Amino acid sequence: MDRTTSSPLVGHPTQQHVTSKLKRSPSPSLLRDNMDQPENTTTSPDKSTRSSFSSVREVDSDFAQSFTSTKVSSYSKLSEEVVDDLPSPPAMATQTQFIPPVTQPNSRLHGCWFPAVAADGFQGWKQIGVKGRQASKSYGDLQALKIVWSTPVTPIKKKDPERPSPGQSTIEKLPTEILGQIIDHLVLDVPPNGVSARNVDLMSLLLTSRTLHSATLNALYKNITIPHSRIFRKFLSHISQNQELGTIVRRLDFSHFNPTTLFSTASERATTRNLTPETLMQCLELTPFLREFLAQEYIEDELDAKVLRKLFFGLDRLQGIDFCGCSSGAFKNAFQSILLSDWPEALSISRLSLHKCITLPSSVFETLLPRLGNLTHLDLAGTRVTNAALQSIPHNAKITHLNLSKCKLLTADAVIDFLANHPAVKGLELLSLGVDARSHQLLDEDDLTKLIPILPQSLRSLSLKGSKMASSHINLLRPLTKHLEELALGRRLKISDIDRLFIPDEDESGDINEQLEWDPHSLKYLDLSDYTSAELDLITLFGRNTSIMKKFSAPLEVIEVTDDLYPRLAKSPVVKQLGWTVTENGSRAWLVRLHDPEDGPRDSGLRYWKMGASFWGMRKIPVACAEVGGMYGSYMFKRKL
Structure with a gap:
């Protein structure tokens, strides 16, 4: 949830005006899908579709790098208890038992209920109407009324003179911006788990007052997860019937979208026509103030030329676009077709992710990048971006997050020149130049000698994975640490x-000035996954003369190792003796330092430059402040590069 970028609606009706024009109670049903519950949710996807969804979420535990990984998005595991966000009616205090008559034990007509209390789901005989009147009262009602036949007269409550009149309470007088921030804290950005209902407090707030109803609608519709x-389909139906609701939407999030949840075959999904290029285009038309559009490979075929043209040219306030993993032929052709359009000189987009869009031609980047003067986040991992396209980024851009990993068309000299001389990258906070050394090398020893000294002090995350390093580079890296x-x-x-x-060098002459002047490092995460099980010297790593695994190497908390080391490390008693544990997810594995309660609360790992992620070693740059999950979690923390 992006609480830091929310702002009052500008250029469209106020929330109070929006609320007054809404039809009767459209919002609670957005989060309830009882009528659309699939009859069979256990069917497996057909062979023509992808084999798994690979949803990954961070887990809040005593140590970092602990994930849940499932084949189906946790947002899609719907049940009757989950999708009903309204509180259930109070259950009767006593269970019932049917006593059949002695003479006719098989009869359900005669006999009685004992005790005479409502059965499960039945709320008393008084609910049975006879010609519009309540015919009788049940034992449960009598018990609540302390065994009296007539309903007691409700005492007249005296009005508290200090109680404010409707609409004049202190919280209702708060500015809309502040009230919205308060209600945002009630929004649960967690998946349903089959037991607890979601956002019950928000459902209650909708019935509290007009002011709170208006502010709550903003919280419910600001960030939409599909x-x-x-x-x-239900969301599109609501904003079609109440177009004022569409003006509230700021984010459309498809990162948890799984097409195989409801339908087992592609033909069934095509027949329902819930999500198609036409319906997606209609949705974008009804959300004119959209700021973030988060897509992924499972909706790539719905991103046709009209949708892309609307995203780039028709939404003036759009700031973040994520096309993570979109690489189908249809997506490629749609992107190529809009290159022939008349592009404006500048686009409003400031955060762009084309992570692993491996099929897009270089012409896409040469057309798109020169128009991104507001750029702050750019993820081009695995793409065909060229040296010329990289240099064409406007000089007035302020890039803080840059991912150029596995970009095989880039050369070392061009990347170094870009980082050294381009004014748009002087404030970098995250830089990834990682490659898979088995198939490609970007930086050799000489290149690193030129690159490391020019990196800015604003940097918080640096990946040189796959480069060819030498011991001489340690002296260059020390200031960065x-x-x-x-x-x-x-x-x-x-x-x-x-x-x-992690430690100063020992001076042979006995001069300890360097040790006295030594500044401690700030590293929380160290990636050694380039070293295979045969190359990584575990005896030295865990040895007595090495400080990396010792307690005084803190704040170092996570060391990533190659995944083929996980079985060995998981069985080694030395790891636990040194105060570490081993965890893994997909094709990645980590050594994680165990937290000592005597050291105070554990660092949560949240950083402003991570934009909602808690754990260390992101492979993908986020474009929206939100909790990690779904396919984005898989690309961030489950895959090597």
């Missing part, structure tokens, strides 16, 4: 070389 096509929190190292270093990042 886990499957029926939720999208005083402000870096994440560092991914390249190949060919020894454990003794890496250890020098």
Whole structure:
């Protein structure tokens, strides 16, 4: 949930005016999908579709890098208890038992209920109307009335002279911006778990007063998560009937979307036509103030040329777009077709992710990047971006997050020149230049010698994974470790070389000035996954003369290792003796320092530059402040690069 970027609605009716024009109670049913509950949700996807959804979410536990990974998005596991967000009626205090008559034991006509209390789901005989009147009262009612036949007269409550009149309470007088921030804290950005209902407090607030109703609608409709096509259909139906609701929407999030949740085959999904290019285009037309559009590979075929043209040219306030993993032929053709359009000189987009859009041609980047003068977040991992396209980024951009990992068309000289001389990257906070050394190399020893000294002090996360490093680079990296929190190292270093990042060198002459003037490092995460099980010297890493695993290497908390080391480390008693544990997710594994309660509360890992993620070692740059989950969680924390 993006609480930091919310702002009052500008250029459209106020929330009070919006509320007055809404039809009767449209909002609670947005989160309730009882009528659309699928008859069979256990069917497996057909062979023509992707084999798994691979939803990944961070887990709040005593140590970092602990995830839940499922084949189906947790937002899609709907049940009657989950989707009903309104509180259920109070249950009767006593259970019932039917006593059959002695003479006719098989009869359900004669006999009686004992005790005479309502059965499960039945709220008393008085609910049975006879010609519009209540015919009788049940035992439960009599018990509540202390065994009296007539309903007691409700005492007249005296009005408290200090009680404010309707609409004049203190909370209702707060400015809309502040009231919205308060209600945002009630929004649960967690998936339903089959037991607890979601956002019950918000449902109650809708019935409190007009002022709170208006502010609550803003909280409900500001960020819309679409886990499957029926939720999208219901949402589209609501904003079609009440177009004022569409003006509230700021984010459309398809990162949890799973097309196989409700339908087992692609033909069934095509027949329902819940989410199609036409309905998606209609949705974008009804959400004119959209700021963030989060897509992924499961809706790539719905992103046709008209939808892309609307996103880039028709939404003036759109700031963040994420096309993570979209690489189908239809998506590629749609993008190529809009290149022939008349593009404006500048676009409003400031955060763009084309992470793993591997099929897009270089012409897309050469057309798009020169028009992003507001750019702050750019993720081009695995794409065909060229040196010329990179240099074409406007100089007035202020890029803080840049991911160029596995961009095989970029050359080392061009990247170094861009980072050294382009004014748009002087305030970088996250930089990833990682590659898979088995298939590609971007930076060799000489390139790193030129690159490391020019990196800005604003940097908090740096990935040099896959580069060819030498022991001489440790002296160049040491100044960076005083402000870096994440560092991914390249190949060919020894454990003794890496250890020098955490302790000063011993002076042979006995001069201890360097040790006295030593500034402690700030590293929380160290990536050593470039080293295979045969290359990583575990004996030295866990040895007595190495400081990396010792307690005084704090604040170092997470060390990433190659996943083939996980079985060995999980069985090793030395890991636990040194105060560490091992965890893994997908194709990644980590050594995680165990938290000592005597050291105070554990660092949650939340940082402003992570935009909602808690754990360390993101492979993908987020474009919206939100909790990590769904396909984005898989790309961030489950895959190597």
